[in-house]
Amino acid sequence: MTFKQSTTEKSTCFIHKLLSNREQKIANRELELLNVAEKIMIHEGFSGFTMDKLVADCNYSKGTVYNHFANKEDLFCALSIEGMRFLISLMQRSLNIQGTLREKCLGLFYSQRLHSQIHPTSFLCVLMAKTPAVLERASKARLEHQIILEQETTALVDKLLSTAITSGDINENRKQHEESLCFALWSMSFGSNALLINAAEAKAVSRLDTNNALLFNINALLDGIGWKPLSSECDYQQSWLRIGNEVFSKEVSALQE
Amino acid sequence: MTFKQSTTEKSTCFIHKLLSNREQKIANRELELLNVAEKIMIHEGFSGFTMDKLVADCNYSKGTVYNHFANKEDLFCALSIEGMRFLISLMQRSLNIQGTLREKCLGLFYSQRLHSQIHPTSFLCVLMAKTPAVLERASKARLEHQIILEQETTALVDKLLSTAITSGDINENRKQHEESLCFALWSMSFGSNALLINAAEAKAVSRLDTNNALLFNINALLDGIGWKPLSSECDYQQSWLRIGNEVFSKEVSALQE
DNA sequence: ACCTGAACACCGTTCAAGT
DNA sequence: ACCTGAACACCGTTCAAGT
Numbered sequence: 339m340t341f342k343q344s345t346t347e348k349s350t351c352f353i354h355k356l357l358s359n360r361e362q363k364i365a366n367r368e369l370e371l372l373n374v375a376e377k378i379m380i381h382e383g384f385s386g387f388t389m390d391k392l393v394a395d396c397n398y399s400k401g402t403v404y405n406h407f408a409n410k411e412d413l414f415c416a417l418s419i420e421g422m423r424f425l426i427s428l429m430q431r432s433l434n435i436q437g438t439l440r441e442k443c444l445g446l447f448y449s450q451r452l453h454s455q456i457h458p459t460s461f462l463c464v465l466m467a468k469t470p471a472v473l474e475r476a477s478k479a480r481l482e483h484q485i486i487l488e489q490e491t492t493a494l495v496d497k498l499l500s501t502a503i504t505s506g507d508i509n510e511n512r513k514q515h516e517e518s519l520c521f522a523l524w525s526m527s528f529g530s531n532a533l534l535i536n537a538a539e540a541k542a543v544s545r546l547d548t549n550n551a552l553l554f555n556i557n558a559l560l561d562g563i564g565w566k567p568l569s570s571e572c573d574y575q576q577s578w579l580r581i582g583n584e585v586f587s588k589e590v591s592a593l594q595e
Numbered sequence: 596m597t598f599k600q601s602t603t604e605k606s607t608c609f610i611h612k613l614l615s616n617r618e619q620k621i622a623n624r625e626l627e628l629l630n631v632a633e634k635i636m637i638h639e640g641f642s643g644f645t646m647d648k649l650v651a652d653c654n655y656s657k658g659t660v661y662n663h664f665a666n667k668e669d670l671f672c673a674l675s676i677e678g679m680r681f682l683i684s685l686m687q688r689s690l691n692i693q694g695t696l697r698e699k700c701l702g703l704f705y706s707q708r709l710h711s712q713i714h715p716t717s718f719l720c721v722l723m724a725k726t727p728a729v730l731e732r733a734s735k736a737r738l739e740h741q742i743i744l745e746q747e748t749t750a751l752v753d754k755l756l757s758t759a760i761t762s763g764d765i766n767e768n769r770k771q772h773e774e775s776l777c778f779a780l781w782s783m784s785f786g787s788n789a790l791l792i793n794a795a796e797a798k799a800v801s802r803l804d805t806n807n808a809l810l811f812n813i814n815a816l817l818d819g820i821g822w823k824p825l826s827s828e829c830d831y832q833q834s835w836l837r838i839g840n841e842v843f844s845k846e847v848s849a850l851q852e
Numbered sequence: 853a854c855c856t857g858a859a860c861a862c863c864g865t866t867c868a869a870g871t
Numbered sequence: 872a873c874c875t876g877a878a879c880a881c882c883g884t885t886c887a888a889g890t
Contacts, residue, residue, distance in 0.1 A: 384727045385668070389864060399875045404865070411642070462727055468793040469726060470641045470719055485796055492799040515811065517802050521790070522812045524799055529786020533778070536725040539742055542749040542781055545774050554775045555782055562819025646883060656856045661884070 418467035675724035
């Protein structure tokens with residue numbers, strides 16, 4: 339079987355391909371394990387997840403599972419990493435929307451909200467990875483991987499911001515605060531989504547029209563930054579719907595079923 | 596001893612006082628337990644905390660500890676509740692600042708940041724209480740108590756917002772969105788502080804001037820809401836320092852030691 | 853009515869033995 | 872070189888016995 343693979347791949351470097359195939363196999367198994375883990379969490383909640391159940395539901399032994407993940411929290415971190423990968427793919431797609439730069443920015447926020455709705459458990463893992471319980475115990479390698487992915491999202495936002503500044507949609511005297519702008523967007527996105535999902539019982543959330551709360555928050559922030567066109571000059575509710583229809587039509591209609 | 600207490604209290608209702616004393620004793624013990632728990636978390640991290648260690652470090656048995664807390668997560672929730680109580684006391688004090696209504700609003704944000712700096716572990720408990728692990732397992736009574744405290748903070752913000760609207764500092768056409776404004780403030784506060792503390796390693800945070808990041812975010816949001824005077828018309832950095840000096844001088848100087 | 857701590861069940865983690 | 876699962880240590884939780 340190993341031989342078969344190496345020939346079908348017509349590799350010029352047999353050993354390299356062999357290694358790479360082995361690595362591929364391990365990576366696939368890891369994804370398989372993460373899938374099983376997520377399923378357990380979906381059905382039994384986070385507190386219902388145990389390593390024993392994971393071993394019972396997959397075809398590998400405890401030792402093999404612990405070969406992949408240093409400990410339980412490391413596995414949470416791995417799930418968070420997969421969640422971020424998915425989020426980044428949504429973010430990249432969202433930038434394809436036809437429209438102003440501010441609408442593209444809306445697309446980035448839309449992506450995170452969509453992630454939280456399509457894969458709530460995955461999204462919760464991303465939130466949990468920012469929790470001391472995970473930060474204290476996950477392996478160094480995994481935590482670093484996560485930082486790299488965060489850097490990717492930061493790069494996407496940075497690029498959009500500097501385009502907006504050079505194009506004049508954001509006043510150029512904001513250029514010296516570009517990093518602050520990026521952090522403000524992240525904070526608002528993180529805070530809004532975390533509370534909308536995990537504080538749904540709180541009066542300050544339950545009394546809201548939760549469908550528009552996020553957009554309201556973004557509009558307030560982007561108006562405050564002075565990102566043109568301001569929300570008074572443009573119907574961003576329309577833009578929000580357009581992002582759903584034009585970029586994420588498949589995902590949105592799947593959600594509504 | 597019971598008799599002694601009841602006479603020194605010169606109660607008109609002996610039985611009621613007895614009960615109330617007993618209840619007081621139980622409440623005191625609970626605070627004592629929470630104090631010990633917090634100390635363990637400070638010294639050994641969240642993942643280092645166990646119920647066994649709590650029992651070892653206090654003078655009560657396992658059964659008694661479990662009389663207070665339904666389970667470990669319930670104890671986390673109790674710590675979060677104490678954290679919120681402390682936060683609310685800071686928020687109330689912060690409203691005493693002399694100045695505009697927007698400066699009072701700054702005081703509310705200042706309170707949360709101060710909480711995260713004076714009692715980091717307590718603050719982290721408040722964040723953790725918004726995590727599925729805790730939400731899934733804490734007792735109903737405790738979760739409800741927390742909702743009530745959240746309602747108190749919401750009420751403080753609501754009151755300030757409606758004063759600002761009637762006084763004209765916020766345009767009165769915002770009146771219909773008062774709840775949205777409240778949620779926007781909460782989201783920004785929650786998101787900024789959570790990330791400043793738990794994502795310190797991320798490039799988007801580490802490259803910041805963390806001392807001014809929160810104020811930058813608030814200013815952007817409040818400008819976007821159109822809360823007068825705008826940040827272009829007023830030196831809020833000065834206000835921020837003033838809040839520290841005038842309302843929280845003791846806490847701030849203790850921090851700088 | 854409340855407290856106690858031994859006892860239990862379960863969970864996370866390891867590692868000697870196997871392939 | 873990697874996989875296995877029995878074994879272990881520890882942790883969370885309970886409850887019969889005690890005051």
